[in-house]
Amino acid sequence: MVDTHLLEQRLSDIHDRIARIEDKLPVDRSTFVADRDAQESVAFNLFLVFQDALDIAAHLIADAGWPLPTTAREHFDILAQRGVLIAPTATAMARCAGVRNLIAHSYGTLDLGRVYDEIPAGISALRAFSGEVAAT
Numbered sequence: 001m002v003d004t005h006l007l008e009q010r011l012s013d014i015h016d017r018i019a020r021i022e023d024k025l026p027v028d029r030s031t032f033v034a035d036r037d038a039q040e041s042v043a044f045n046l047f048l049v050f051q052d053a054l055d056i057a058a059h060l061i062a063d064a065g066w067p068l069p070t071t072a073r074e075h076f077d078i079l080a081q082r083g084v085l086i087a088p089t090a091t092a093m094a095r096c097a098g099v100r101n102l103i104a105h106s107y108g109t110l111d112l113g114r115v116y117d118e119i120p121a122g123i124s125a126l127r128a129f130s131g132e133v134a135a136t
Contacts, residue, residue, distance in 0.1 A: 002063045010056045011130050017049035018123055025119060032116045039112055043103050046115070046122065050100035053093060053129055060084060060133070072097035076129075085132050092125030 024041040026032045032039065057075035061068065066082060069075045073094040080090035099118050102110060 002060065006059065007056065007133070010052050010059075011134055013052050014049055014126055014130050017045045017052065018126060020045045021049070021119065021123065025116075029113055029116045033112045039115075042119070043110070043115065046119070047100055047103045049126060050096050050122075053126060054097065054100075056129075056133055057093075060136075072100065084136050085129065089125060089128045089132055092121065093129050096122045096125050 021042050024038050024045075026035060026038055032042070054072055054075055057079055058069075061075065061078055064082070066078055069078055076085060076090040076093040076097070079085040080087050085093070095118075099115065099122060103115070
């Protein structure tokens with residue numbers, strides 16, 4: 001049984017973190033690459049928002065008794081296979097998982113320009129993910 005309170009809280013967290021990212025994100029790439037405070041705030045909230053989405057996916061999969069994924073990307077593929085997400089959203093969320101991994105595993109050598117460039121698509125994917133999950 002899906003814990004609806006947990007699901008609602010995580011979806012609320014996603015919306016809150018998206019707002020924080022948008023609030024701290026400079027309007028241009030060069031400013032972002034030069035602004036360490038913006039980089040840290042945005043990267044931290046990107047990591048956490050993608051983790052929130054991953055936690056939601058894991059919760060839905062476990063509660064339904066579906067086969068457990070072995071990678072972050074597989075979480076979203078399973079949700080698409082089971083009709084929770086549409087395929088384009090699952091693909092976009094898999095890309096987000098890749099950005100999350102970049103932040104988690106190589107922050108010291110993180111390509112900040114790439115992170116900046118990925119943010120609009122990531123936010124769009126997270127909004128789609130939230131809406132599709134909320135509709136289930």
